[in-house]
Amino acid sequence: MNTQQIIDRAEQHCNKQGSRLTSKRKPVLAGLLQADKALSAYELLDYCKNQCGANIPAMSAYRILTFLKSEQLAHRLKLATINLSHRLRPRSAIVFELRAMPTSERNHH
Numbered sequence: 001m002n003t004q005q006i007i008d009r010a011e012q013h014c015n016k017q018g019s020r021l022t023s024k025r026k027p028v029l030a031g032l033l034q035a036d037k038a039l040s041a042y043e044l045l046d047y048c049k050n051q052c053g054a055n056i057p058a059m060s061a062y063r064i065l066t067f068l069k070s071e072q073l074a075h076r077l078k079l080a081t082i083n084l085s086h087r088l089r090p091r092s093a094i095v096f097e098l099r100a101m102p103t104s105e106r107n108h109h
Contacts, residue, residue: 003033010073019071027052028064032074041065 001009007029011021021029031039031047039047041061048054048061056064068074 003030006033010071013073014071017071019067024054024056024060025064025067027054028056028061029068029073032068 007021007026010029011026014021027048028044030052031044034051035043035047041058044065045056045058045061048056065074069076
């Protein structure tokens with residue numbers, strides 16, 4: 001099954017649940033499906049911008065990832081804290097690493 005077919009099935013799943021796989025959610029799910037590793041929200045934003053031409057704000061990415069997790073289309077692998085440097089002011093940000101859940105695994109959760 002290719003990425004588009006999986007996205008189509010995910011969209012059908014969401015419709016049955018009374019939710020929507022919106023045009024902003026689809027490229028994030030595509031990024032998870034096409035990745036060969038778990039991705040942080042910021043890596044997904046880069047993917048969406050570079051591969052799909054979609055500029056998604058960081059807060060939207062976190063909401064989208066939470067939505068995909070709640071719909072059992074993705075799951076969180078781990079939670080990490082990283083240090084970000086912005087004009088010499090270090091700060092911490094939480095990075096969710098998610099990967100699209102295979103169909104067989106989705107049926108068991």
